[in-house]
Amino acid sequence: MEEITEHRSDEKAVKMKDAFYPLASGAQRRRHTTAGWDFYVTWKGGSSNWIPLKDMKESFPIEVAVYAISKGIQDEPAFAWWIPHVVRKRKRFLGKVKSKYWERTHKYGIRIPKSIKEAIKIDKANWDTLWQDSIQMEMKNNRVAFEEADGIQKDHGTPSI
Structure with a gap:
């Protein structure tokens, strides 16, 4: 992936007023869904296409989180439940990607x-x-x-x- 250039949401996307649902105890729980969101991605080969958020979140979590924060959509229900975790764990995620092979002598x-x-x-x-x-x-x-x-x-x- 080279970059995320656009995003869109459709009628399936959870609205801010529906971000929480009540539990039997009366407490509120945040909805964990990515439905209705797509990203327009430009690939390194020059092609581009729309990819659902669920796939982007699994393949490129840090890039999607950074994009969402830069566009101010991190508080939308589809992002609010997982972006804080990714941002908090970013250093650890990047450390897993980098191999310890070259550091070990x-x-x-x-x-x-x-x-x-x-x-x-x-x-x-x-x-x-x-x-x-x-x-x-x-x-x-x-x-x-x-x-x-x-x-x-x-x-x-x-x-x-």
């Missing part, structure tokens, strides 16, 4: 290489070839997955039936 006290070049450098510093040996072993074990092409197994030279 050691595991169990052993330096973890991020590339073959780095593995060779670690091996030279340790005066061994443990990382290079493990890469060779992985390549040997995984090579089988890439050897069969067009029904011919390259290691045997016979067509598979």
Whole structure:
């Protein structure tokens, strides 16, 4: 998704006066619905189309929350029940998206290489070839997955039936 450019609501959207419903105890409960709201989304490929709020909320919650706040519609019943939670948890959500892979340099006290070049450098510093040996072993074990092409197994030279 590149950006949200417009929004619209239809007659199915819950109105402000109907945002709450009474419980048997007399308390009021907020309606949890996204019905009747759509967003006009421009995609990175250049195409654009209308997407229902329920789908946008699940796929792009932070972007939808920011858009709703910027347009002043965050208090509408379709947004008011979930936007405060998303805004409050934004940092945690973004942290889940970002991988810890690049931040981790050691595991169990052993330096973890991020590339073959780095593995060779670690091996030279340790005066061994443990990382290079493990890469060779992985390549040997995984090579089988890439050897069969067009029904011919390259290691045997016979067509598979």
